[in-house]
Amino acid sequence: FETEEHTLRELRIFLREICKKLANNRLFYMFTKPVDTEEVPDYPTIIKQPMDLETMMTKVDFHQYECAKDFLNDIELIVQNALEYNPAKTSADKQIRHRACSLRDYAFTLIKNEMDSDFEDKCQDISKKR
């Protein structure tokens, strides 16, 4: 009911802030938009569930995250996709894997430092009973 909607609205405001901070960090530019399948035609043959920060911002706006855990699951999807598609010993692949690991640590740490754990618990309780 009403107070639950207030809680989820506050979650969306918080998640937009996090998403913006990550997308504005130049280290993570390769994660800000979907991989261009015109430029990289084999990408969809290898990565079955693409994810990127612009798509995540849209998911926030479409009320597709009910708690921070769900948001961090999509961050983890970005990371795993990058590790899977870029496994080589080359410096290019090594750099994108390193950036993916940095993205994960930044996202989890930002949320842990800036989110009240009771607020996340409340969001997860709402999410579980829906």
Ligand SMILES: COC(=O)N1C[C@@H]2C[C@@H]3O[C@]2(Cc2nccnc23)C1
């Ligand atoms: C999250 O981003 C990625 O996993 N990738 C992998 C692709 C391979 C390589 O780098 C990417 C984009 C790209 N475009 C043109 C030619 N080659 C590339 C970014």
